Amino acid sequence: MAAAAAVAALRPHLSLLSAGGGATPISSLQALAFVSPPLPHYRRRCVLRSNASSSPSPPPSPEKEKEAEAEAVPTAESCVNLGLELFSKGRVRDALEQFDNALELNPNPVEAQAALYNKACCHAFREESNKAADCLRTALRDYNLKFGTILNDPDLAPFRASPEFKELQEEALRGGEDIGSGFRRDLKLISEVQAPFRGVRRFFYVALTAAAGISTFFTIPRLILAVQGGDGAPDLLETAGNAAINIGGIVVLVALYFWENKKEEQQITQISRNETLSRLPVRLSTSRIIELVQLRDITRPVILAGSKASVTRAMQRAERYRTELLKRGVLLIPVIFGASQKAQSKPRGFGSSRSVASVSSVGDDFEKRTESIAAKSRLKAEVRFKADIVSPEQWESWIRDQQESEGVTPGEDVYIILRLDGRVRRSGRGMPNWNDILQELPRLENLLSKLER
Template sequence: MAACALNQRLLCFSNSYSRTATKPCSPWLPCSKTIVFSIPRNKGRLSLTSWTSQSSSEANTQTAESCVSLGLSLFSKGRVKDALVKFETALDLDPTPREAQAALYNKACCHAYLREGKKAADCLRIALAEYNLKFGTILNDPDLASFRALPEFKELQEEVSTSQLSFTYEAYLITFSGLRFVHSAQVVLNSTTSCGQIVKINMYTAYQYDLNLNFIKIIPPFFIQHELSLKARLGGEDIGYGFRRDLKLISEVQAPFRGVRRFFYVAFSAAAGISLLFTIPRLFRAIKGGGDAPDLWETAGNAAINLGGIIILVALFLWDNKKEEEQLAQITRDETLSRLPLRLSTNRVVELVQLRDTVRPVILAGEKEIVSLAMQKAERFRTELLRRGVLLVPVIWGESKVPDVEKKGFGARQKAAASLPSIGEDFEKRTQSVIAKSKLKAEIRFRAKVVSPAEWERWIRDQQKSEGVTPGEDVYIILRLDGRVRRSGKGMPDWPQIVNELPPMEAFLSKLER
C-alpha cells in the first residue's frame, strides 16, 4: 500500500508541475523560456508522509527524480540541510543528464542559502560544464542574489567568460558563388550540411567549403569579404546582442518619436541632395552667363538653401544618435542598479529590482561620519518618510576594503523559514499576489544594508561621472518607485524638503509613478 501510495503521489507530482500549457516538463527542469527551476509554493501539491517500518524497501526503489522532488519539498518547508542530503543522494543514483542538472542546481541553491559560496560555485561549475546549464539561469534568478554578491560568483563568471565562451560564436553559413565562408577552427561540415545550419566557430582561421567537391581548405582570414551575423553567447544565453536589443526597446518606449524624426531627417536630406545635384549645373551656367543662363543670385540661393538644409539635417541626425547613446548609457546604469543586492532587516537578500513599486530607495554615499549624521537626522522624520515609502541605503566609501567577519556559533539559524528564498519563480508573478506583497512589505524597514559594497561604489562613481561630479564626493540619489533615478545632489539630502516633495504611497501621483 505504501509503495502504491508513493507511486500515486509521484504521478500526481509529475502532472502538476508542467510549466507551460504547450510544452509540459518536470518541476525541477528548465523549460523553454523559463529561467529558473521552480519550487512548489503550494504545500498541498506534494504530500509526503513520514517513513514507516517499510522505509527500507521503499529506499531500494528510490530514484533520482523522487529524491529531487522530495528535496524541493523539504526546501520549501525550510529544511535546507535535509533537502541538501536528498540532492546529494540523487546524484548517487545514476541520474539522467537533466536530473543531474536539476540536482546540482538545487544543491547549489541550498549551499547559497547556507552561505557556502565555494560549494555552490563548485556545483554550478559542474552543471555548466557537463550538463549544459545556461549561465543566464544564474544571472536572472533573483533568489540567487546572495550568491551573486559573493566573490565566488565573480570567479565563476570570469571562468565562464574565458573558458566556456572561449571565442565561441554561432554563425549562419552564407552561400556566395557556390562557396561558404566561415571563421572556424572547429567546424563540422559534411555532404549533408545545408545553408543556414548553425555551427560552432571561433575567430582565428577561416575555412572555405566547396558545395560541389565537398572538401575543406584553409584560407587566410583576410580573404573573408563577407561579415557574418555573429552572436556572442555566454553559457547558451544571448548576452551582448540580447542585452543591447532590450536596451533599444526600452529606449524606444521612452522616446517613441525618435525613429520618425530620423526617417524625416533622411528623407529631407535625400530630397535636398537630389535638388542640389540639379542646381549645381544651373549654377555653373549662371556663372558663365549667356542669353539663356538662369539668374545667378536665385540659383546660388537655391544651392545655399539645399546645402544648408543637408548640413542642418545631418547635424540633427548625429545629435539624435548622440542622445540615443546617452539614453542607452543611462538605461544601462539603471538596469545595473536594479541588479545590486540589498540585505533587509530580516536578513533576506534581495535585488533592488524586487523592491520596485514598493519603496523609494534613497542612496546616501559618503564618509562614515557624514552618512551616520544624515541617518540620525532622518530619524526625526521617520514616520513621514515611511508614509512615502523611503528606504535608506547607506554606502560608506571604502567599506568594501573591510573584510566581512561572519558570526559563527552553535545552534541553528533563527527564522530560517522566514528568510528562505523562493527558488525558481519569477518575482513579478509573485508580487502580483497580495500575500507575497504583504510578506515583502513586512520585511522592509526604514533601512537596508548593501551587499557587495564594491559593486555599489562602482555604480555610484559611474553615475557621478555621467553627472559631471567628481567621483568620491558625498552624494545622495533618490530613486522613483519604478527604479529610475528621480534626482541626485551633492552632500546629504534636506529631509524636510524630501517630505514635501514626495507624495504618500497611497496618493494618486505615486500610482502614476509606478
C-alpha cells in the same frame, strides 16, 4: 523486473526576473523580459533487480542512483544533474569536472547552455572572474543565454562586483558577433517605449535629407550656368541662395540624426544601469532581504553614499523630518565607502528542484494576482525608514559607475533619489537638503505620485 521511473527534468541554473518568494508585478517599461526557455523534459529508465533472499533490500537512495547512472552511462544531461548535486554540497571542484564532462559529450544547445552557465557560477564562487566571464560570453554568443539572467542570479553576485562583469556588460551593450545582440535588442525595445517618437523623428531626418540632396543635385548645374552667365542663365543670387539653403539643411538634418543616435546610446546605458540597480539587495528592518525591484510602487529610495561621518550626519538630520519623509515614501539606504569586506560566498544550492512552468488558466492568473497583491501588502508593512545594503562591493561598484557617468570624482559624497518606478529621479554632490526634498516630492496619495508609478 524493469520498471520505468520518472525523474527530474534537466534545467540549467537560470534565475528568472522575479522578485523574492512572491510574484511581484514589474512594470513593462522598466523590467527586461530576460527569461530563458525551460529545458525540455527527459525520461530515464531505472532497472530494479530483485534480491534472491526473502527479505527485500532497501532501495538505493536517489542520490546514489543518480551517481551510479552517471558513471554507468554518462550523458550531458546526467553530468549536469550530478554537477548541480555536487555543488549543492559544496564540492565545487567536482562539480566543475562534471560540467566539463557534459561539454565534451556532444550536448544539445540547451544542455550546453546549462553546463556553461553553471560552470560560470562555480568559477564565480571560487572568485575566478576571468573564467566565469569566458563561460558566460560563450553562452551569450552561441547558446542564446539572456543577459538578464546574469543580472538576476544571486550566485553570480561576486562576479557582478568584478571588473570582468563591467567589461562583459559593455560588450553586451555594444552587441556584435563576439557576444550576440540579444541584450542590446531588448534594451532598444525599452528605449523605444520610453521615447516613442525618436524613430519617427529619425525617419523625417532621413527623408528631408534625401529631399534636400535631390534638390541640391538639380541646383548645382543651374548654379554653374548662373556663374558662367549668358543668355537664358538663371539669376545668380537666387540660385546660390537655393543651393545654400539645401546644403545648410543637409548639414543640420545630419547633425540632428547623429544627435538622436547619441541620445539613444545614453538612454540605453542608463536603462542598463537602472536594471543593475534594481537587482541590488537590501535588508529591511525585519531582517528580510529583498531586491530594490520589489520596492517599486511602494517607496522612493534615497541612497546616501560617502564617508561614515557624512552619511551619519545626513541620517541624523533626516530623523527630524521622519514623519513627513515617510508620507512621501522615502526609504534611506546608507552606503559607506570603504566599509565593504569581501565575504566568502556560500553555495546556495542552485541544483535544487524548481517547479515546472505549465500553461496557466484564468483561475491561476487570478490566484497569482491575489498572491501578488498580498505579498506587496506584507512588504509595504515591513518597510520602515531605513534599509541596510547586503552586498557592499556591488553597491560601491554601481555608485562608482554612476559617478563616472555624471562626471563626479569616484569616492566623493553623493546622494541619489529614485522614483517610484525605480528610475533615477536626480542625484547630486554631497548630502541632500531635506527641506528641498520635502518640497520636491509629493505624498504617496497625491496624483503626481500615481502618475509616477
